[in-house]
Amino acid sequence: MWEHKNNIKFVSSVFIVLSFVISLLLQKLPLTNVIGYEFSIISAFYLFIFVGIVTLLFAKNEDADTLSFFTLLKKHKLFYLLITTLPFLISFFNTLLFSVCPVWQGIAFYFVITFISVSFSFLLAITIAKLFLRFRISIFISIFILLCLGPVIELYSNPQVYFYNPIIGFFPGNIYDEDISISTNLIIYRLLNLTFLTIILLSIKNIKNRVNYYRQFVIIISIVLSVGFSLLKPLLGFATTDYILINKLGGKLSTENFNIIYPKNTDEKFVDLLGLHHEYYFELLSDKLEFKPDKKITAYIFENDEQKRKLFGAGAADVAKPWLNQIYIELNSFDKSLKHELVHVYFAEVGTTPFKIAESFNPAMIEGVAVAFEDNYNDNDPHYIAALAKNFKYNVSIKKLFSGFNFFSGLSSIAYIYSGSFIKYLAEKYGSEKISKLYSDINFQKYYGKSIEQLETEYWKFIDSLDYEFNEHKANLYFGRKPLLKRVCPRYTANQLKNAWQFYNNKDYKTAEAEFSKLLKLTESYSALLGKVYSLRKLNKNEEALTELNSQIDKYLKTSYLYNIELVLADTYLQADNELKSDSLLTLIKNQSPSKNHYFAALNRQVLLNQDVEIAKSYISSDAETKWEILSELNRDTLYLESFLSMINLIGGDEDKYNELSKILNNNFTVNNENEAFLAFKFSKTALRFSKFLTAQRWAAAAVKYAPKRFSTIYKENLRTINWIVNNRDSVKKYFRLSNND
Numbered sequence: 055m056w057e058h059k060n061n062i063k064f065v066s067s068v069f070i071v072l073s074f075v076i077s078l079l080l081q082k083l084p085l086t087n088v089i090g091y092e093f094s095i096i097s098a099f100y101l102f103i104f105v106g107i108v109t110l111l112f113a114k115n116e117d118a119d120t121l122s123f124f125t126l127l128k129k130h131k132l133f134y135l136l137i138t139t140l141p142f143l144i145s146f147f148n149t150l151l152f153s154v155c156p157v158w159q160g161i162a163f164y165f166v167i168t169f170i171s172v173s174f175s176f177l178l179a180i181t182i183a184k185l186f187l188r189f190r191i192s193i194f195i196s197i198f199i200l201l202c203l204g205p206v207i208e209l210y211s212n213p214q215v216y217f218y219n220p221i222i223g224f225f226p227g228n229i230y231d232e233d234i235s236i237s238t239n240l241i242i243y244r245l246l247n248l249t250f251l252t253i254i255l256l257s258i259k260n261i262k263n264r265v266n267y268y269r270q271f272v273i274i275i276s277i278v279l280s281v282g283f284s285l286l287k288p289l290l291g292f293a294t295t296d297y298i299l300i301n302k303l304g305g306k307l308s309t310e311n312f313n314i315i316y317p318k319n320t321d322e323k324f325v326d327l328l329g330l331h332h333e334y335y336f337e338l339l340s341d342k343l344e345f346k347p348d349k350k351i352t353a354y355i356f357e358n359d360e361q362k363r364k365l366f367g368a369g370a371a372d373v374a375k376p377w378l379n380q381i382y383i384e385l386n387s388f389d390k391s392l393k394h395e396l397v398h399v400y401f402a403e404v405g406t407t408p409f410k411i412a413e414s415f416n417p418a419m420i421e422g423v424a425v426a427f428e429d430n431y432n433d434n435d436p437h438y439i440a441a442l443a444k445n446f447k448y449n450v451s452i453k454k455l456f457s458g459f460n461f462f463s464g465l466s467s468i469a470y471i472y473s474g475s476f477i478k479y480l481a482e483k484y485g486s487e488k489i490s491k492l493y494s495d496i497n498f499q500k501y502y503g504k505s506i507e508q509l510e511t512e513y514w515k516f517i518d519s520l521d522y523e524f525n526e527h528k529a530n531l532y533f534g535r536k537p538l539l540k541r542v543c544p545r546y547t548a549n550q551l552k553n554a555w556q557f558y559n560n561k562d563y564k565t566a567e568a569e570f571s572k573l574l575k576l577t578e579s580y581s582a583l584l585g586k587v588y589s590l591r592k593l594n595k596n597e598e599a600l601t602e603l604n605s606q607i608d609k610y611l612k613t614s615y616l617y618n619i620e621l622v623l624a625d626t627y628l629q630a631d632n633e634l635k636s637d638s639l640l641t642l643i644k645n646q647s648p649s650k651n652h653y654f655a656a657l658n659r660q661v662l663l664n665q666d667v668e669i670a671k672s673y674i675s676s677d678a679e680t681k682w683e684i685l686s687e688l689n690r691d692t693l694y695l696e697s698f699l700s701m702i703n704l705i706g707g708d709e710d711k712y713n714e715l716s717k718i719l720n721n722n723f724t725v726n727n728e729n730e731a732f733l734a735f736k737f738s739k740t741a742l743r744f745s746k747f748l749t750a751q752r753w754a755a756a757a758v759k760y761a762p763k764r765f766s767t768i769y770k771e772n773l774r775t776i777n778w779i780v781n782n783r784d785s786v787k788k789y790f791r792l793s794n795n796d
Contacts, residue, residue, distance in 0.1 A: 062111045066133050069104040070140065076100060077141040081148045088153050089145040089160030090545050091234055095222040097141045097164070098171035102221050103198065105137060105172050109179035110190045116183075123180050123255070138172050154576045155543035159235075166236050167223040170244045174220050177251035181276075184258050185269055204284065210408070213354060213380055214294040216367030218287070220247045227367035233548040239291055250279065294365055299354055302365055310789040311336045311347075316355040317385060318794050321707075323745045326787065328355065328388065330779050333786050335393045337778075342427060343486055345403050351396070352380045359384060376402030377410045389739070394428040406494040413496045417461035418473040423489060425474020426481055430768055432532075438764040439532060440475035441520045443468060446529035452476055452510040456496070467532055479513050522764055527617065527648040534613035542577040551581050558585060563592040574606075580615040587622060591675070596630035617648045621655060625674045628659075633667055650699070650732050657696035662688070678704055682711060693722040698733050702740050712744050719753075731760035735769050742776060747783070751776045 077097070080086040086093045112126055127134060142164050149157050178197065182190050198221070205217040205225070215227030224240045258272050287293035300306065304318030307325055312332045316325060332353060340346040356362035362384060363369025372383040372391040379402065381395040401423055402410035412419035425431065431439050443449075450472050454460050461469045480502075481489050488501045498506045554569035567589035573582035583606055590599035603623045610616045624639035640663075643656040662670035665688065673684050682704045685697045698715070705711045715737075725734045735757035741750035754773040761769040 062108075062115070065111060066108045066130075069108055070133065070136050073097075073101065073104060073137055074140050074144070077144040081144065085544075088149040088155045088543065089142070089157055089164060090155070091163050091167075093141075093145050093160070094163040094167040095225070097145075098168040098222045101137060101141070101168065102171050102175040105134075106175040106179045106194045106198070107191055108133065108137075109176055110183060110194060113180065113183035113190070121180065121183055123176065126176075126180065134176075138169065141168070153543075155546055156576075159546050159549065162236050166240060166244055170248065171221055171223065174247050174251060177248070177255060181251060181254050181258070184255070185273060208293055210377070212288075212293060212295055213299055213375070213378070213382065214365075214367050215373060218243045218292040233369075233552055234545055235549050243292055246283075250283070294367075296352075299365060303354065303356070304794055306793045308789075308791040308793075309333055310786070312351050312353055314353045314355060317357040317361075320355075320385065322792075324743070325792070326783075326790070327743065327745055329790055330783055330786060331389060331392060331775075332396075334775055334778050334782075335396050339393075339396060339400050339427065343400055343490065345400070345490065347379060347399060347403060349379060351399055352378075353392075354380065354382045355385050355388060356382070357385055374398035376405060377408065389743075393430070394424045397424040397427045400427075401490070401493055404490045404493050412493050414458075416456065416496055417459060418456045418469065419477075419493060419496060421461070421470055422456075422473030422477040423493060425470055426478035426489075427486075428474075429478065430771065431471060431474065433765070433768050435764055435767045436471060436475045436478055437517065437520060438522055439471045441517050441522050442524055442529050443471060443533060444514070444517055445524045446526055446533075448529065448533045452513060453506045456506065465533060465535060467535070471532075475517070476510075476513055479516055480509070483512075525647060527646040530612050531614045531617065531648040534616075547573060547577050547579055547582075551579065551585070554582070554585055558589060561592075563589045567593065578606075578609050580610065580619070583619070584622060587626060591626060591629055596626060599626050600630055617643060617646065617652050620646075621652065621659075624656075624659065628663070628667075628671055628674060633663060637663060650729070653729075654696065654699035654733075658685075658700045661694050661696045678706070686714060689718055693718070695723070695730065695733065698723075699736060702733075702736050705740060709744055712740060712746075716741070716746070716749060725753075725756040725760055727760060728762045731757045731762075731769070732765070735761075735765070735772060738772060738776065742779075747776065747780050751780055 080093055080096060086096060109126065112130055113121055116125065145160070145164075146157060149155055149160060179190075179194060182193050182197075186193055201219060201221050205219050208217050209215065217225050218240070219225065223244060224237075226234050254272065254276055257275075258269070288295045288298050300315055303315050305316045305320060305325065307314040307316065307329050309329045309332060312329070314325075314328055314332060316328065320328075332351075336346070336351075354366070356365065359369040362382065366373070366382050368382070372381070372387070372395055374381045374395040376398050379399055381392070381399060383391050383395060398411075398420070401412075401420075405411045406413050407415065409415075412423075425436055429436065448465075448468055450464070450468060452472065455469060455473055455476075461473065477489060480492075484502060492498070492501050495501075498504065498509055502509060504512075550569065550573055554566050554573065557563075557566035557569060567586055570582045570586035570589060573579050574586060583602070587599045587603055590596070590602065600623075603619065603626060607616070607619055607623065610619055620639055620643050624636045624643070627633075627636040627639065637660060640656040640660050643652055644660075647653045659670065659673075662673050662684070669684060673681055676684065682701065685701050685704070688694055688697055689701075698719075701711075701715050705715065719737060723730075723733075725731055734753040738750045738753035738757060741747075741753065751773070754769070754776050758766075758769045758773050
């Protein structure tokens with residue numbers, strides 16, 4: 055007995071030391087070096103194991119008939135106090151002393167996630183000790199494994215990337231989402247976890263001498279309740295199934311090769327357009343790749359990112375699950391990501407692993423093929439963006455990029471563009487058939503007769519040979535960002551930004567300004583800076599807004615945010631009656647020309663400024679509807695192409711606005727240069743969204759004629775898409791079947 059007690063004491067001491075060491079190590083890693091969500095879920099995971107095992111060892115010295123959690127807590131309070139509070143205190147004081155991040159949100163995460171996980175493990179161990187005479191630790195480990203397998207099964211089988219789990223509470227998904235807070239759903243789920251075990255414990259509290267039939271009854275009931283709860287999770291909002299998604303979204307379009315589930319309030323013409331785009335990309339990819347999926351693809355189209363976050367789990371990113379033959383995208387941006395996600399599903403036909411993806415889960419190969427065969431990176435040729443990156447020394451090793459998980463070690467934009475451009479180069483030079491073989495067996499020597507080092511050398515020579523004009527401001531726009539792991543307090547910042555913008559949108563500008571100011575003391579948040587400036591302008595504090603912008607702008611040099619800040623600074627100078635300074639900044643932005651959007655935004659403001667200063671001021675401070683009225687009036691008698699991109703962006707889903715702009719263009723606009731080609735390209739895409747196919751075709755063709763080299767493939771693909779829809783829409787729509795869940 056003495057030896058047994060010493061062994062228990064030794065094991066409990068080892069676990070306390072281990073928790074201490076692990077907590078210290080976590081302080082050295084990004085994201086876990088402050089008390090917050092990441093630290094809490096990792097602590098919950100290992101403490102769940104430690105507490106459960108030691109509790110079962112403690113229970114060996116107790117009479118099972120009289121065993122209670124009060125007894126164990128009283129006898130071993132030092133262990134439970136240390137094992138629970140040591141990680142918390144280490145992270146708390148490390149955050150307090152060496153970080154600018156506030157601790158209150160982290161404390162809440164630790165309580166709701168870690169503390170409740172420890173409590174759940176403690177109650178589970180006592181329940182096992184009361185119900186079983188032998189193999190207690192083995193039973194505990196088995197239950198732990200089952201609890202870990204549950205989310206794996208959910209993620210594999212269901213249309214979701216998030217999960218709720220008793221061990222770590224909640225996981226937002228495999229797509230990193232900074233905006234995670236303690237939701238009502240999470241609190242309810244954690245309370246249900248504890249309530250379940252408490253009820254079981256109370257039901258066996260007075261078991262004497264292991265009454266066999268009663269013990270068996272409780273075990274069976276526990277299993278039934280556990281399975282029942284798992285089955286009810288979708289109805290309770292803790293999981294998502296196809297049935298839930300279909301009913302929540304409400305609309306369904308069946309085509310020859312797709313089942314498209316969409317928000318039921320979507321305009322019927324737009325639904326037809328969705329179907330036509332899906333079928334076009336199906337034919338295009340089938341021809342390019344020379345293989346196709348052997349069954350219908352399901353596409354879930356969400357109304358907005360909030361709905362997608364709630365039902366699916368990844369609000370900020372569109373996703374594919376190749377093994378389920380499903381894609382998940384947002385309605386308003388479907389044309390930007392549909393083809394990319396479909397490529398993922400196509401490559402499931404040649405994929406490996408149970409997830410039907412690239413060998414060894416290689417992320418560079420998985421995303422590389424999608425970028426390559428999408429062949430459109432933010433309306434640019436992937437080779438152009440890769441050449442731009444290389445020209446301005448945003449270099450990577452292709453060999454390293456395709457090794458292990460190095461894809462995630464730097465900026466995601468760099469990894470995506472180089473992996474995509476490299477795969478595109480291989481497909482163009484050696485054919486797409488070898489890519490499909492390489493996907494499931496990443497052996498470059500085997501399929502190309504050359505090592506990856508040799509192919510990399512070839513690729514760089516190809517990139518260097520491309521005759522593009524480069525602009526360092528474009529490079530800053532695409533690549534001048536901090537990787538996630540280098541951001542300060544990402545969870546806290548995202549949560550507080552959301553709250554601050556809610557105050558702003560509710561017109562509580564004073565509170566919004568105060569909240570944005572707090573954030574700017576902690577982190578160089580671009581969104582917080584703009585929020586503070588906008589709030590100050592609404593409060594008629596233009597000089598304060600100018601002071602804030604001028605004091606902060608140098609922090610954003612060589613970043614993607616600089617050019618929007620310059621534009622806001624120009625607007626603020628105008629609001630403060632300094633027209634000359636405003637005009638000077640707008641000229642600077644035109645000369646920098648980081649993108650066509652920035653170029654035309656500056657031009658539009660200069661036109662308004664030259665026409666009437668007061669109208670220009672009104673435009674800056676107005677809502678979208680008033681902005682449209684101002685630009686519409688501007689173009690009533692004289693054509694100002696400088697304002698057209700702004701008008702296109704203001705159309706939204708308003709067909710009357712589209713018709714008004716279309717009439718102006720048809721009467722006055724011809725394409726004669728690169729900038730006008732860009733406007734024609736943008737308007738053709740807008741016309742297509744309103745199913746004005748012939749108008750879209752006309753302007754797409756005009757854009758191709760004057761396309762610069764870096765846009766040539768993009769403009770041609772746009773025209774090819776429209777031509778296919780014009781020529782095939784009637785025959786393709788014969789297979790369309792609409793249904794709604796009312």
